[in-house]
Amino acid sequence: MERAANIMAGRFISSIVPVACAIVGVVIANFPISILGGLVPPALLVFMPLYFWAMVRPDLMTPFWAFVLGILQDLLSGGPAGVWAASFLAAYFLIDRQRDMLAGLSGVGAVAGFAVASLTACLTAYVIVAIYYWHLPPAAPMLLQLAMTVLLYIPGAILLGLVHRRLVGPYRSDF
Amino acid sequence: MANGTWKIARNRSGAQLPIALLAALAIALILIGKAQNPIFDRARTTVTDWASPVLRIARAPLDGLDRWMGSIGEIFSVYQENLRLKDENARLRQWRNAAVALEDRVKRYQLLLRAVPDPKLSSVMARVIGRSNQPFLQTMILDAGKAHGVKPGQAVIDQRGMIGRIFLAGNYTSWVILLTDLNSRIPVHIEPGNMQAIMAGDNSGAPALDLLSQRVVLKPGAQVISSGDGSLLPPGLAIGTVVGDPASGYRVALLADPGASDDVNIVDFKLKTEQPPATTANELPATAAGLPPAAPPQPAPVAAPFTSAAAPVKAPPAAPTSPPANPASGASEPPASDTGNE
Numbered sequence: 001m002e003r004a005a006n007i008m009a010g011r012f013i014s015s016i017v018p019v020a021c022a023i024v025g026v027v028i029a030n031f032p033i034s035i036l037g038g039l040v041p042p043a044l045l046v047f048m049p050l051y052f053w054a055m056v057r058p059d060l061m062t063p064f065w066a067f068v069l070g071i072l073q074d075l076l077s078g079g080p081a082g083v084w085a086a087s088f089l090a091a092y093f094l095i096d097r098q099r100d101m102l103a104g105l106s107g108v109g110a111v112a113g114f115a116v117a118s119l120t121a122c123l124t125a126y127v128i129v130a131i132y133y134w135h136l137p138p139a140a141p142m143l144l145q146l147a148m149t150v151l152l153y154i155p156g157a158i159l160l161g162l163v164h165r166r167l168v169g170p171y172r173s174d175f
Numbered sequence: 176m177a178n179g180t181w182k183i184a185r186n187r188s189g190a191q192l193p194i195a196l197l198a199a200l201a202i203a204l205i206l207i208g209k210a211q212n213p214i215f216d217r218a219r220t221t222v223t224d225w226a227s228p229v230l231r232i233a234r235a236p237l238d239g240l241d242r243w244m245g246s247i248g249e250i251f252s253v254y255q256e257n258l259r260l261k262d263e264n265a266r267l268r269q270w271r272n273a274a275v276a277l278e279d280r281v282k283r284y285q286l287l288l289r290a291v292p293d294p295k296l297s298s299v300m301a302r303v304i305g306r307s308n309q310p311f312l313q314t315m316i317l318d319a320g321k322a323h324g325v326k327p328g329q330a331v332i333d334q335r336g337m338i339g340r341i342f343l344a345g346n347y348t349s350w351v352i353l354l355t356d357l358n359s360r361i362p363v364h365i366e367p368g369n370m371q372a373i374m375a376g377d378n379s380g381a382p383a384l385d386l387l388s389q390r391v392v393l394k395p396g397a398q399v400i401s402s403g404d405g406s407l408l409p410p411g412l413a414i415g416t417v418v419g420d421p422a423s424g425y426r427v428a429l430l431a432d433p434g435a436s437d438d439v440n441i442v443d444f445k446l447k448t449e450q451p452p453a454t455t456a457n458e459l460p461a462t463a464a465g466l467p468p469a470a471p472p473q474p475a476p477v478a479a480p481f482t483s484a485a486a487p488v489k490a491p492p493a494a495p496t497s498p499p500a501n502p503a504s505g506a507s508e509p510p511a512s513d514t515g516n517e
Contacts, residue, residue, distance in 0.1 A: 032230065032305025032316050041310050067197040071204075074215075075222065078312045078350065081215040082204030089198045096194070122310075129311045129357075132205065137357050138378050141310035 014168045018053035018060045021163060022046050022069050030076035041141050043148040044118065046073055048156040050088060051117050054095045055103050057168060066092040083128050084121075091121040110157065115150045122146045220345030223305075223316055227348045230304040231318065296409055298332075298440040299323050304348070306434070312358075313378060315339070315351040315433060319441060325349045328407055330442045336413040336430030337401060338439060349441070353433050354382055354414070362404040363414060363427075365397050374399065374414065374427055381418060381426040393417045399427050409444040 025045030046069050053061035070085030077084070095102060095117055102113040122142050130136050208215060223230075249256065284290075301323075305316035319325050321344050329341045331351045339359065343350040352359055359376035363384075370393070373385040384399075397417040403410025415427040 030307070031233070032307045032314075041308055063194045063197050067201065070201065075219055077309045078219065078307055078314050079309060080205060081208040082201040083311075085204065086198055086201035089194055089201060093194050125311070128205065132209065133357055135357065135377070137311055141308075141378060145310050 015060055017163060017167045018049055018057060019065050019069075021049040021160070022061075022065070023072065025049055026069060026072045026076060030073070040148055041145040043152045044073075044121070044145060045149075045152070045156075047088070047091070047118055047121060047149060048114075048153055049160060051091070051095060051114055052157065052160045052164070053168070054092055055099055056164065058096070058099070060168070063089060063092050063096075080129070080132055083125050083132070086128060087121040087124040090124040091117045094120050111150065111153060114153045114157070115146075118146055118149050118153075216343050220320075220343050220348065220350070223348040223350070224320065224345040227304060227316075227318060230316065231302075234304055297443045299325060299443065300438060300440055301325075301349070303437055303439060311378070313353045313356045313376075313433075314342075315353065315436075315439075317341075317349050317351060317439065317441070318347065320345045320347045320349050322346050324443060325441050326443075330401070330408045330412060330444065331439050332412060332442060333431050333436040333439050335432070336415065337408075338431045338433050338436060340408070341441060351439075354429060354431075355380060355433075361408060362402045363399050364402040364410075365393060365399055365417060367397065368393075371402060371404070372399075372425075381415075381428055384417065384425040384427060386425070392421060393425050395419070409442055412442070 023046075025048060029042045029045040050061060050066055050069055054066065066088040067085050070083075070088040071081070073084040073088075074081050102117070105113045122145065126137065126139070126142050299319050301317035301319035303315050304318045307314045307316070315331075315338070317325075317331070325341055325344045327341050327344050331338045331341060337354065339351045339353040339356070340361070341349050342352040342358075353376065354361070354374065355376045355378060357376055357378050359374075359382065361374050363372050363374045364370065365372060365384075368391075370386065370388070370391050374382045375385055376382045384393075386393075395416075395418055399414045399417060401408045401410055401412040401414060413430055415429040417425055418428045419425045
């Protein structure tokens with residue numbers, strides 16, 4: 001009985017860890033205090049756990065969670081509602097279609113895969129904002145954000161891999 | 176990052192909502208947001224109100240680091256910058272003397288012309304507790320909200336000039352949309368010449384000027400001030416100077432630096448209907464013409480016409496004495512005599 005309870009608790013923790021990591025990423029990235037004097041926009045920290053677990057544990061990082069995280073990003077970043085939600089879903093669609101290929105990448109290839117998915121999200125956001133305001137926003141801040149996100153994914157992926165191995169783990173039937 | 180070593184759980188979650196459905200929901204949210212739905216804004220201000228104590232505490236230790244990192248690019252030009260500032264300071268001292276003399280002269284002219292005074296502005300001082308530099312939005316968060324009388328639309332200025340406008344006001348915090356932001360569009364005047372334009376932010380450091388007249392050629396260095404058109408902002412707020420040329424498009428070099436401002440003023444401007452000075456008995460046309468004012472109406476209908484008709488007959492003898500004591504007639508004359516004095 002006690003063992004069953006432990007297993008249930010473990011499953012619950014492993015199921016909330018990916019989303020919890022993404023929420024922490026949203027909060028940190030949108031904390032309105034800059035330590036770089038506003039020189040570069042903050043990285044899309046929320047996208048790292050989203051990409052990572054949408055690729056390796058899509059049962060825990062579902063499109064619904066991509067939508068919710070996008071709404072949170074919209075809420076805290078101050079932008080129009082729905083922009084990042086739609087962008088994350090577009091990236092999720094790409095990940096979902098190319099999961100085998102993306103998950104098979106390693107090293108620089110894995111970073112490149114993440115960069116493509118991030119570019120999809122950023123490009124979608126850019127197009128939506130351009131239509132929303134009927135005005136082409138400058139591309140440089142978005143490209144800087146993309147560069148920061150990809151750069152930080154290198155240590156981020158190591159950290160996420162550690163969390164995945166320790167707390168989340170593969171699907172139980174994969175053992 | 177050896178992603179290939181991880182096993183993938185494929186399509187095992189039966190509870191996934193279709194991506195297309197969620198995407199449609201996101202697009203619906205965007206459209207609702209475009210229609211100025213306040214629900215999202217309210218949620219945003221609630222979150223900021225709730226997080227404001229944390230922001231205040233977290234900001235203090237990071238302030239110094241933020242400034243140092245922000246000015247890291249200027250380290251190599253400190254000497255040239257110092258020389259330029261000394262030169263500018265010397266020129267500004269000369270301008271200050273001229274400004275004081277001109278201000279005094281304008282005050283005298285206003286007194287002579289009995290000009291309607293500018294509406295009084297009150298302001299709320301607030302501290303910047305957050306800055307957000309997102310790719311599509313540049314904002315600041317202030318520690319003053321509705322509880323302090325802050326309302327959306329009010330102008331935010333620092334010691335140098337205008338920074339932006341309040342676009343969201345919570346109870347204890349408010350969000351400022353910067354002049355450089357993509358969504359910022361304000362009517363401005365360009366001096367000299369009193370030319371009108373719309374200053375539009377595009378997330379670059381210098382907002383663009385959309386001139387209302389296409390034939391106008393501006394001089395670099397011309398002053399840009401708020402026009403007050405539309406009664407949204409107070410007129411005359413310093414904003415910046417014109418840079419650029421007709422070929423590449425005019426832009427505004429802003430006087431204020433939102434990245435360096437810690438304390439700002441939120442200007443409360445409510446345009447009142449312009450009222451001329453109250454008319455006194457001496458300013459009535461009859462009095463100005465040297466006639467005594469009409470008598471109040473009499474209760475008896477027969478006596479009234481007789482009395483009022485009789486009044487003008489007696490008026491001429493009083494005429495020589497009334498004009499000297501009549502400020503209304505002096506309203507047009509004194510400027511001539513006073514101008515002569517000057």
